[in-house]
Amino acid sequence: MKHLRILECAPGLIAYYDGRVPDHRFAEGENWVDDGAISLGIASYALVSKNKALVYDTHVSVEYAAFIRKDLELRGVTEITVLLSHWHLDHVAGTEAFADCEIISTRKTLAHLEQNKAAIADGTFHGPPAIKPLILPTRTFEGEMDFTLGTMKLKFIEANIHSDDAALVWRAEDGLLLAGDTMEDTVTYVGAPQDFEIHLQDLDRLWNLNPSFIFPNHGDPEIIGVGGYGKGLIKAQSQYIRMLMRMRKEEALRTMPLQELIAGPLQMGWVNYFAPYEEVHAQNIKQVLESS
Numbered sequence: 001m002k003h004l005r006i007l008e009c010a011p012g013l014i015a016y017y018d019g020r021v022p023d024h025r026f027a028e029g030e031n032w033v034d035d036g037a038i039s040l041g042i043a044s045y046a047l048v049s050k051n052k053a054l055v056y057d058t059h060v061s062v063e064y065a066a067f068i069r070k071d072l073e074l075r076g077v078t079e080i081t082v083l084l085s086h087w088h089l090d091h092v093a094g095t096e097a098f099a100d101c102e103i104i105s106t107r108k109t110l111a112h113l114e115q116n117k118a119a120i121a122d123g124t125f126h127g128p129p130a131i132k133p134l135i136l137p138t139r140t141f142e143g144e145m146d147f148t149l150g151t152m153k154l155k156f157i158e159a160n161i162h163s164d165d166a167a168l169v170w171r172a173e174d175g176l177l178l179a180g181d182t183m184e185d186t187v188t189y190v191g192a193p194q195d196f197e198i199h200l201q202d203l204d205r206l207w208n209l210n211p212s213f214i215f216p217n218h219g220d221p222e223i224i225g226v227g228g229y230g231k232g233l234i235k236a237q238s239q240y241i242r243m244l245m246r247m248r249k250e251e252a253l254r255t256m257p258l259q260e261l262i263a264g265p266l267q268m269g270w271v272n273y274f275a276p277y278e279e280v281h282a283q284n285i286k287q288v289l290e291s292s
Helices: 032-038 062-074 107-122 193-206 231-244 265-269 278-290
Strands: 005-010 013-018 042-049 050-058 079-083 101-105 137-141 145-151 152-161 162-172 175-184 213-218
Touching: 005 137, 005 213, 005 231, 050 062, 050 107, 101 107, 101 162, 107 137, 107 162, 137 193, 137 278, 152 175, 152 193, 175 231, 193 213, 193 231, 193 278, 213 231, 231 278
Parallel strands: 050 079, 079 101, 101 137, 175 213
Antiparallel strands: 005 013, 013 042, 042 050, 042 213, 145 152, 152 162, 162 175
């Protein structure tokens, strides 16, 4: 974990970030940690108020999660609650380190984890490393959920963006939004192209919150560490999804270079080009065409 960075992002918000380091790998050989997380950069977050913390995702391994817990305890935290942003492996891998804590998720996250628990535990779901034991959520919600963390008032928001079970954290007092994988820099990763219209509706719903500071799990540490992204990140995701939708009929868009396809958001500074997202973009196009 020599490249794990602790970023003091905003009042009461800490990011535990790894990745986007040349030649840095989690393990040798094919593995989901490097292919989907470390290569793109990944953060788990903690909101802290007095002696209480909300850990937003448990990172890519139990060792990473244990490090987060120890760091929070050294800061005086004695009570931890975990919120899972969604069910994908790089967000739930460290749950064992929080086995004695309340773990919250959307109802759909729990359903996905229950359905795939055996394959996740034996390493056959997206390959190694296995996550064993996988600790399941102890509390679920649908729609929205109010949550008090010390003196901090939060709202958990369910959305269908990237995956159908997303949970975001909204701190209205300063317009802070923890976005999970609903947004990424450079482009969103497509899980269900058949739900594009729902994705766009939910992105519009987040836009209407008028957030001032957006923190995605996959993004640039230089931006995350100095206050996060602006509202334009939402618009960048929406525009990219619309481009993917157009590819079903407009063949020329399928071969357009990614930097040209998202030239507007890049020029506006809403997102930044990061070369490993070329592979994500190619996978997205494949998903879209296969679903047509």
